[in-house]
Amino acid sequence: MEQIHAVRQVDRYVHQRRATDQRFVSWPLYYFLLRWVTLGIYSIVIFYRRLKRADLFRERQAHYTAAVITATRQFAEQHEHYGAARDDLNDLWRFMKERFEDEHKPIKAGASLALSFLTLGIYGFYATYRTMRFWWEIQRTEQDFYDQLGTIWAKLGMVNYPVTLEVNENLHRSFGIYLFLTIITLGIFWIVWDYRMHTDPEKIYPEFHSAEDGVLGALRTVDMRG
Structure with missing residues (x-):
């Protein structure tokens, strides 16, 4: 039952992308059109929504990756393979936790918008x-x-082919050069x-969604196999 619940949690965060x-x-x-018709007000709305979108x-992603690790750990425990991947799973858990706490701190759209007004737009560049x-x-x-994850799943015999994600190199841009x-x-x-600020996320969504669908499909398959 725990394994089923864990897979449902992964499913929940995958479908939350809608x-x-x-x-x-x-x-x-x-x-x-819209920013002119609204006398610039829509530009403020879009600025906020871009930050909020991130x-x-x-x-x-933080919840999704945590759910995938939990589902993998429960699969290993139920099939008495936990010892083979315990250290790797713990390392992956710590790695993702550190990345989301240190490298991917929330931008806080509301606070960023307020600070942008207070600093006459200067903070807006930092938020950008x-x-x-x-x-x-x-x-x-x-x-x-x-x-x-692919290395861990291979050790556990969960999949024959790992799920991968290709990085879109076009999004590696220098803020300084743009400014x-x-x-x-x-x-x-x-x-x-x-x-580019407006459309960049839409360029990487398909790759993320494809990887998530692959992970969810693999977890459902091993769950049905028992």
Whole structure:
């Protein structure tokens, strides 16, 4: 029963992506129409939602990876294989915990928006930097997670082929260079920057979702095998 509950928890966080992995209104519609019609108010809304989107994705990934590790541990215990993977599972648990507590700290959209107003926009650049960094670093974290998970699953005989995640290298961008280009072009490069901030997450969602579906399918298969 514990194994079934653990798999259901994984299923829960996989399907939670319908609410958290958000796709916004198309960028041309937002940038060239909505922000003008609303006298800039919609730009503030989008800024907040971009930060919130990162926080929601972070929270879901933290719960999802923890649930996968728990389900794997319970499978190992029930099949008397825990000794073969105990240290690896503990190491993976600590690794993910440290990454989410240190590297992927919440951006806190509400507080960031308030501080941006109080600092006349200066804090907004810092929040933007953290958002850009998050979408790059979370890929690397999840890639490491799946690599280690694949090794553990191979030891336990759970799967024949590991689940993998490919990092989108196009999201590895320098905040400093983007800021410099925006300044020397008198703000023109900001159009490119804003477009990429708006659409970058949508470029990596399919890869994350494919990996999650693979993990959930594998857990369901071994669960049915008993």
